[in-house]
Amino acid sequence: MTILVTGGAGFIGSHLVEYLLVETGESVLVLDDFSTGREGSLPDSNRLELVDGDVCDQESIEDLVERSKSVYHLAAAVGVEKVVDEPLDSLRTNVEGTRYVLDAAAADGTPVFVASSSEVYGKSTAIPFGEDDDRVIGPTSVPRWGYANAKALDEFYALAHHDENDLPVVIGRFFNTVGPRQIGEYGMVIPTFVEQALDDDPITVYGDGTQTRTFMHVHETVEAVHELMNEPEANGRVFNIGSSDSVSINDLAQRVKNLTESESTIEHVPFEEAFDEDFEEPDHRQPDITRLRDTLGWTPDSDLDRILEDVIAERRDDVEVSS
């Protein structure tokens, strides 16, 4: 028996795979279609098997889940820009893919971790967000809310399997997770800022930059995910997984500029210019992590400068290797 990680070649997935190989001594099976993941992100190990495939291929999912003792389901169409540009593909992957994984797991009672997102809170202003809070979602004419609703549907589906079929499930709502290997191409703010700063290009802040976000180091994220899957108290529950320290995007841009000693200017770009006219962006996002702390007995350290230094060091190494 092995541990299946869907989306295992992605940013969080590849760190999780590395963690599982080291911490559990088990073999790990990765399913990924490499749409945003990269094979080069995965470690060399004779306990690692890689399957290039689509999470929406139901038959293949059933085979892979049948071979597995537990499943970490991270495969998804991710990133606001990707979700806005390719709404149909995003919905297909994020709704159908999760359904196939959960149905296959339910057949044998295989425990599943489902990666959800802070996006499910939508534009709620009830800061900090608690797992059982109301959600405030925008209209169906705005594609970004399709991602929020797809992730919410994944949660409903997982919880329904838990209630009706006793399927062991843990749902993690990731808030911004950052660290080495994350790519800026799909609108992820920290890799984008770091790349701009290292090239001395303008650092582009969307909107007026007073919006705030929290950032958690990916090493802590994967540790939390693994511990939750091994904690009986977590079964059948939803957890916010994120840092509780907020930073404004203006402050973030300045910190990246300082830490990289960049000549970049910081420029503000209206959301309507970067996205469509009807684009909506919540002002503040911050998790209530009481449930995570009470269940695991620890909270993320999330020293933002340390996270930024890790990302900057990786990008500098990349530049040196390629030059």
Ligand code: NAD
């Ligand atoms: P990522 O894009 O690096 O990882 C997603 C992986 O899924 C990629 O390797 C991609 O190639 C793969 N994938 C996409 N569609 C697929 C398909 N149809 N079949 C098989 N594989 C497919 O993104 P990430 O940041 O590592 O996100 C991992 C999970 O965490 C996702 O479910 C995402 O929604 C969730 N999440 C991440 C964050 C964050 O801050 N990074 C925040 C909220 C939620």
